[in-house]
Amino acid sequence: MDSSIDYGQFEEGRAVNYWNLDRTLRRELQRIYTDDEFEWAHSRLEEFGSIVGQTIADNADYIDDHGPELEPYNKHGDVWNRVRYPAEQLENERLAYEMGIVADAFEAPPGRDEPMPLSHNLAMQYLLCYADPGFDCPVAMTAGAALVLEKFDDGSLSAYSDALTSREYADLIEGAMFLTEKQGGSDVGANETRAEWDEDAECWRLTGEKWFCSNIDAEGTLALARTPDAPDGTDGLSMFLVPHADPAGVDGPLTKGDRLEDGPLSPGAVNDQLYRRLKDKLGTIAVPTGEVEFDGAKAHLVGEQERGFKQMTEMLNLERLSNAAASCGIIGRVLLESKIYAANREAFGETIDQYPLMRADLVDMAVDHEAAVAYVFEAARLFSERERAERTGQDADDAYRLMRLLIPIAKLRTARLAVETASYGMEIHGGNGYVDDFVTNRLLRDAQVLPIWEGTENILSLDVLRALEREDAHEPLFETIEDRLASVSHPALAAAVETVETEYHDLAGALATLAGEDAEYAQLSAKRLAHYVFDVFTAALLLEQAQTHLEAGNGRLALVARRFVANELEAQTARGIASGDRLALEAFESIVQYAPVDPETLET
Structure with a gap:
C-alpha cells in the first residue's frame, strides 16, 4: 500500500511526474479499465505524466506569452491564412500526438490487439491539462472529428480519418468544429451558412461566416451548413469537412509534415475562406480561435444530408467529456500547487498547512477533486462501453441512456468547480498567485472558458x-x-x-x-x-x-x-x-x- 506523499519535498508543481502524484486518477483508471488494459497503460501514462510535468509544462508557460499569430494576407495582399506557431508549441504537439493521445483509442497501439477505450484518450487529456488546457482543445477536437468520420463517413474520407489518428506527427492533421455563428450562439438552428453543389469542381461549396472557430487552421474541420431547399432549424443542417487547403490543389490532406517541410501555403493553394482575425482571449492562448468567412470554400459532405446536427451531437458528447476531463486536470494541478505551497510557506513560525483553516480548505479541495474525477470517469466508462458496443454491432442501450444524462452534468459541474478551485488556489498563493510569473494565474484564465465551451x-x-x-x-x-x-x-x-x-x-x-x-x-x-x-x-x-x-x-x-x-x-x-x-x-x-x-x- 502506498505511503503518504510529503509535498514539502517539492518546490512547485513542475519537473514532477503528474501520473505518479495523482493517485486519484490512477485509482479511477484501475477501476474502469480491464486488467490487461491497465497493465498496458500504466507505463505509458507514467511516461506521459513525466513528459507533461517536465517539457510540456515549461513550454506551456512560454506559449502563454508568445502564442500563435495570424497573418491573413501575404505581403502582396493575397489571402494566405497563415497561423504562425512558436517552436515550443510544435514540440508539445509532437510529444502528445506521438504518445498516442488520439491514435491509441482508434487503432491498436503497439503491444495490443485492439484499440484502447476512449476513456484512455480522456485520461491523457486530463494529464495534458495539468500543463496546458489550451492545447487540449485541438487534441479533443481531433479525437472528436475522428469519431465522427468513424461513425458516419462512407469511406470516401478515409485519408482524413487516417491522418486524424496518425501516431506519426509528420502524417498528422488536427480536427476542429466550426459551430458558432454570430447571430445564433447556442441556437445552432439559426445557422445561416449555405452549401451549394459545384458541378464543375465536383464538390460542395460553403458560403457564410463562423464566429468562434477554435483551432482555426485545422485540416480536419467539421462545419454545419444548410443545403438548398433544406428546412429551417437543426433538422435542415448537413455536416461538411472543410480543409484548410484547397482539396483540388494538394495530394490528400495537408499534414503537419507538409507544413513543416514546405512552409505556408501559396495563395493559390488556400481553400476559399478567409481567417479574418484571432480573438484576443483571456486564456487558452495555445489554441488559435478566430473568425472565418467561407467564400465558396470547397467541402466534403459527411454522411447523409440533413443529418448534420445529429452527427455533431455525437462529437459533442466526446467534447463535453473532454471539457470535464480538462476541468479535472486543472483542479488536480491547482490542488497540487496548493499542497506544495502550503507545505513550504511559513507564517508565524509554522508552514501554513499546519493551521486549521488551511487544513480544512485543502481537505475540501481534495474531496471535490476525488468526487469530480470519480464522476467524470464513470461517465467516460459508459461512453467507452457504448462506443465499443457500436463498433462490434452490439446493443448498449442502458449505457447510452445513462451517459446521455451524466455527460452534460459532468461538464456543467466540473467546469464551475475548476473556476472556483483555480480562484481559491490563487488566494492560497497570495500576491504571487495573481501575477504572471506563477502558474495559478494562467490556470484561472484557462479555466474560465470551460463553463462556456460546448454549452453553458x-x-x-x-x-x-x-x-x-x-x-x-x-x-x-x-x-x-x-x-x-x-x-x-x-x-x-x-x-x-x-x-x-x-x-x-x-x-x-x-x-x-x-x-x-x-x-x-x-x-x-x-x-x-x-x-x-x-x-x-x-x-x-x-x-x-x-x-x-x-x-x-x-x-x-x-x-x-x-x-x-x-x-x-x-x-x-x-x-x-x-x-x-x-x-x-x-x-x-x-x-x-x-x-x-x-x-x-x-x-x-
Whole structure:
C-alpha cells in the first residue's frame, strides 16, 4: 500500500511526474479499465505524466506569452491564412500526438490487439491539462472529428480519418468544429451558412461566416451548413469537412509534415475562406480561435444530408467529456500547487498547512477533486462501453441512456468547480498567485472558458431535461444508485448511506413532481436538478468504492465519501459550527497526502 506523499519535498508543481502524484486518477483508471488494459497503460501514462510535468509544462508557460499569430494576407495582399506557431508549441504537439493521445483509442497501439477505450484518450487529456488546457482543445477536437468520420463517413474520407489518428506527427492533421455563428450562439438552428453543389469542381461549396472557430487552421474541420431547399432549424443542417487547403490543389490532406517541410501555403493553394482575425482571449492562448468567412470554400459532405446536427451531437458528447476531463486536470494541478505551497510557506513560525483553516480548505479541495474525477470517469466508462458496443454491432442501450444524462452534468459541474478551485488556489498563493510569473494565474484564465465551451450551464441543464424526457434516463439512473447503495455494508459507512438513501428518494420525488409540471417550471428547476443528480450519484459511487477499499484494508476513501456526503447532502444545524467536527484536523494526512487508513480506526 502506498505511503503518504510529503509535498514539502517539492518546490512547485513542475519537473514532477503528474501520473505518479495523482493517485486519484490512477485509482479511477484501475477501476474502469480491464486488467490487461491497465497493465498496458500504466507505463505509458507514467511516461506521459513525466513528459507533461517536465517539457510540456515549461513550454506551456512560454506559449502563454508568445502564442500563435495570424497573418491573413501575404505581403502582396493575397489571402494566405497563415497561423504562425512558436517552436515550443510544435514540440508539445509532437510529444502528445506521438504518445498516442488520439491514435491509441482508434487503432491498436503497439503491444495490443485492439484499440484502447476512449476513456484512455480522456485520461491523457486530463494529464495534458495539468500543463496546458489550451492545447487540449485541438487534441479533443481531433479525437472528436475522428469519431465522427468513424461513425458516419462512407469511406470516401478515409485519408482524413487516417491522418486524424496518425501516431506519426509528420502524417498528422488536427480536427476542429466550426459551430458558432454570430447571430445564433447556442441556437445552432439559426445557422445561416449555405452549401451549394459545384458541378464543375465536383464538390460542395460553403458560403457564410463562423464566429468562434477554435483551432482555426485545422485540416480536419467539421462545419454545419444548410443545403438548398433544406428546412429551417437543426433538422435542415448537413455536416461538411472543410480543409484548410484547397482539396483540388494538394495530394490528400495537408499534414503537419507538409507544413513543416514546405512552409505556408501559396495563395493559390488556400481553400476559399478567409481567417479574418484571432480573438484576443483571456486564456487558452495555445489554441488559435478566430473568425472565418467561407467564400465558396470547397467541402466534403459527411454522411447523409440533413443529418448534420445529429452527427455533431455525437462529437459533442466526446467534447463535453473532454471539457470535464480538462476541468479535472486543472483542479488536480491547482490542488497540487496548493499542497506544495502550503507545505513550504511559513507564517508565524509554522508552514501554513499546519493551521486549521488551511487544513480544512485543502481537505475540501481534495474531496471535490476525488468526487469530480470519480464522476467524470464513470461517465467516460459508459461512453467507452457504448462506443465499443457500436463498433462490434452490439446493443448498449442502458449505457447510452445513462451517459446521455451524466455527460452534460459532468461538464456543467466540473467546469464551475475548476473556476472556483483555480480562484481559491490563487488566494492560497497570495500576491504571487495573481501575477504572471506563477502558474495559478494562467490556470484561472484557462479555466474560465470551460463553463462556456460546448454549452453553458443553462444549455446543459436543458439537455438534462431532454435526456430524462426522451431517453427515460431516470430508469438506469435509479437502478444504478440503488445497486451501489445496496452493495455498501460496512458499519463505518452506515450513516452516510442512510443520508444518501434519503436524498435519493427525495430526488426521485423531485423528478416525479417535475414530470407533472409544465415545461416552464421544469426549465426553472433544471439547474438545481442537474446538481442534485451529481451529488446523489457521486455519493453512491464514492460509497461503493469506499466499501471495496475497506474490504482491501484501506479506509481513506471512506473518509472522502463521508466528507462529500456531509458537505453536499447533509443538513447542518447552525451551519455545522456546533457539531464538534474535527475531521479536517484528524484526517488531513489521509485525505490530502493519501496516507492509508486502518479500517478498524474508523468510527461508525
